Amino acid sequence: MRSSLIPIGLASVMWTVVIGAGAALAADPFRPDGHFQMPDPAVLDPGMAEHLYARRVDEMAKSYALSGVPAARFYRSWRRANRAPYRSATHGDRYVNNYVNGTAAADYGRLAEGESMPVGSIIAKDAIAIDRQLRIFAGPLSVMEKMPEGYDPEARDWRYVLILPDGSIFADSSGTNAEGTGFCVACHQGAGDAADHLFLIPDPYRRTPRPQR
Numbered sequence: 001m002r003s004s005l006i007p008i009g010l011a012s013v014m015w016t017v018v019i020g021a022g023a024a025l026a027a028d029p030f031r032p033d034g035h036f037q038m039p040d041p042a043v044l045d046p047g048m049a050e051h052l053y054a055r056r057v058d059e060m061a062k063s064y065a066l067s068g069v070p071a072a073r074f075y076r077s078w079r080r081a082n083r084a085p086y087r088s089a090t091h092g093d094r095y096v097n098n099y100v101n102g103t104a105a106a107d108y109g110r111l112a113e114g115e116s117m118p119v120g121s122i123i124a125k126d127a128i129a130i131d132r133q134l135r136i137f138a139g140p141l142s143v144m145e146k147m148p149e150g151y152d153p154e155a156r157d158w159r160y161v162l163i164l165p166d167g168s169i170f171a172d173s174s175g176t177n178a179e180g181t182g183f184c185v186a187c188h189q190g191a192g193d194a195a196d197h198l199f200l201i202p203d204p205y206r207r208t209p210r211p212q213r
């Protein structure tokens with residue numbers, strides 16, 4: 001099951017890009033709680049992942065909201081674009097969910113090749129780590145927001161924000177530790193300009209079919 005869901009080859013290529021681009025990175029920023037490693041992550045079916053996620057998400061969302069970032073306060077009221085939490089090799093090997101705001105909802109996963117998401121689109125990805133004892137650990141909230149043209153052409157005008165589980169901001173391309181979002185940009189560039197730097201959700205978890213390319 002795992003190999004059909006996670007682009008392992010793609011992920012390792014991308015990590016090479018990231019490490020090459022960001023020699024200053026001492027550790028995996030998706031595990032900023034450094035000492036905590038997940039040596040033995042659980043492999044869960046979608047029903048169990050959903051069940052465990054549902055137990056923690058309210059509490060997690062409250063912590064993210066402490067950041068003061070509007071997306072962190074409101075994302076739970078947005079449309080969730082995946083059917084159940086899925087394991088993301090590139091986002092710290094955690095179970096993640098992608099929520100899209102009203103501006104993004106019609107286009108996320110439906111763009112034709114070369115089209116861009118509308119300005120004001122926001123995608124927020126929350127995350128939990130689960131070990132084999134089914135202990136649940138809150139992960140970070142990763143946010144992409146489409147800014148007006150000219151904001152950052154290299155990043156196709158996406159603003160990236162990483163909010164830690166305690167609600168502090170690890171990096172924000174419009175604020176705190178802006179250069180700390182370089183690894184987000186470097187990896188998302190790998191999705192290609194034609195895809196507007198979006199990787200989208202693995203097929204089994206998508207609510208809408210992938211557009212023909």
Ligand code: HEC
Pocket residue numbers: 011014015018087088089090091096098123124125142143144160161162181183184185187188197198199200201202
């Ligand atoms: C090593 C590669 C990699 C890095 C680094 C990375 N991402 Fe991603 N990101 C992905 C992949 C692959 C997906 C889609 C599949 C998934 O969720 O695993 C994704 C999906 C997303 C999505 C959902 C939108 C989409 O592309 O469909 C958001 C939001 C996001 N990432 C934010 C961030 C932020 C913020 C950072 C930096 C803090 C970041 N990402 C760093 C690879 C990466």
